[in-house]
Amino acid sequence: xxxxxxxxxxxxxxxxxxxxxxxxxxxxxxxxxxxxxxxxxxxxxxxxxxxxxxxxxxxxxxxxxxxxxxxxxxxxxxxxxxxxxxxxxxxxxxxxxxxxxxxxxxxxxxxxxxxxxxxxxxxxxxxxxxxxxxxxxxxxxxxxxxxxxxxxxxxxxxxxxxxxxxxxxxxxxxxxxxxxxxxxxxxx
Amino acid sequence: xxxxxxxxxxxxxxxxxxxxxxxxxxxxxxxxxxxxxxxxxxxxxxxxxxxxxxxxxxxxxxxxxxxxxxxxxxxxxxxxxxxxxxxxxxxxxxxxxxxxxxxxxxxxxxxxxxxxxxxxxxxxxxxxxxxxxxxxxxxxxxxxxxxxxxxxxxxxxxxxxxxxxxxxxxxxxxxxxxxxxxxxxxxx
Numbered sequence: 001x002x003x004x005x006x007x008x009x010x011x012x013x014x015x016x017x018x019x020x021x022x023x024x025x026x027x028x029x030x031x032x033x034x035x036x037x038x039x040x041x042x043x044x045x046x047x048x049x050x051x052x053x054x055x056x057x058x059x060x061x062x063x064x065x066x067x068x069x070x071x072x073x074x075x076x077x078x079x080x081x082x083x084x085x086x087x088x089x090x091x092x093x094x095x096x097x098x099x100x101x102x103x104x105x106x107x108x109x110x111x112x113x114x115x116x117x118x119x120x121x122x123x124x125x126x127x128x129x130x131x132x133x134x135x136x137x138x139x140x141x142x143x144x145x146x147x148x149x150x151x152x153x154x155x156x157x158x159x160x161x162x163x164x165x166x167x168x169x170x171x172x173x174x175x176x177x178x179x180x181x182x183x184x185x186x187x188x
Numbered sequence: 189x190x191x192x193x194x195x196x197x198x199x200x201x202x203x204x205x206x207x208x209x210x211x212x213x214x215x216x217x218x219x220x221x222x223x224x225x226x227x228x229x230x231x232x233x234x235x236x237x238x239x240x241x242x243x244x245x246x247x248x249x250x251x252x253x254x255x256x257x258x259x260x261x262x263x264x265x266x267x268x269x270x271x272x273x274x275x276x277x278x279x280x281x282x283x284x285x286x287x288x289x290x291x292x293x294x295x296x297x298x299x300x301x302x303x304x305x306x307x308x309x310x311x312x313x314x315x316x317x318x319x320x321x322x323x324x325x326x327x328x329x330x331x332x333x334x335x336x337x338x339x340x341x342x343x344x345x346x347x348x349x350x351x352x353x354x355x356x357x358x359x360x361x362x363x364x365x366x367x368x369x370x371x372x373x374x375x376x
């Protein structure tokens with residue numbers, strides 16, 4: 001059932017805003033409710049639902065289907081496929097707050113990242129229970145408690161965070177792990 | 189959001205056959221399909237779907253609703269409530285193989301174990317990613333890789349397992365942790 005036995009280093013990979021691009025969906029819902037797409041300079045630096053009068057947009061996360069059709073983050077499929085050849089890659093997503101997100105997230109991962117699959121999907125509420133060597137996440141609070149090496153994936157809401165090893169793109173992630181492999185050798 | 193900060197010891201608590209009693213449901217389905225409930229001496233020592241011609245019964249795990257109405261394991265609610273006063277208790281369940289089980293399991297936990305709640309639910313495929321001080325589980329394979337203290341909760345299919353610290357009932361679990369607390373002091 002599990003292809004990678006003990007021995008490979010483990011990566012805990014966040015889904016939303018790391019491999020799944022949530023921003024276009026939020027902008028679409030904002031445009032539907034307010035009649036216009038806000039320009040990037042207005043929402044860059046925060047979450048879309050932190051714009052004036054837009055708090056209700058976070059509520060759409062509870063709707064069935066919200067996570068079903070999110071676009072894949074640029075370049076993530078190729079790099080994740082490559083990562084799975086060297087590491088034990090788990091998708092770890094904070095999802096249990098949203099009961100209708102669970103099946104959508106599983107189906108989405110199966111469709112776009114079959115190299116991870118249900119065997120290595122973790123749907124949780126609190127990532128402190130996760131044990132891994134690396135964590136790639138857009139939320140500083142997940143990296144704060146993490147004992148391994150954390151990578152903060154740039155998202156609109158985290159651009160003012162400092163103190164984390166930041167990656168802006170999936171090309172950056174590939175370069176980071178190429179360097180890790182060159183420095184530490186193959187992980188298995 | 190999270191009541192227990194760092195400091196308390198963490199327990200990873202399995203759901204099926206530990207807090208959720210799956211056997212009555214399997215027996216009910218067996219009786220529906222074969223016209224009779226098999227006597228305990230026939231299935232004790234294996235899983236119900238390992239009885240002759242009953243392999244298809246495992247397939248019912250894929251159906252929506254299978255996990256929705258499982259009875260609570262005797263004594264588990266009171267002891268889990270007590271455990272949450274001393275430990276950081278997570279429900280950790282292998283669920284991602286069954287896409288239709290996810291929401292049912294979340295709803296079931298909310299209904300019967302609100303002291304755990306979605307914040308501490310982990311729906312996964314492979315428990316090796318879980319980091320905890322204790323694990324209570326009915327499957328030896330989950331305890332084999334676990335670095336903390338494992339407790340094997342007796343279930344029909346595991347009665348021949350040796351080499352694990354076995355607990356037969358929730359009263360046994362309470363007694364085990366009373367002893368841990370008396371020996372090591374309060375965990376926080």
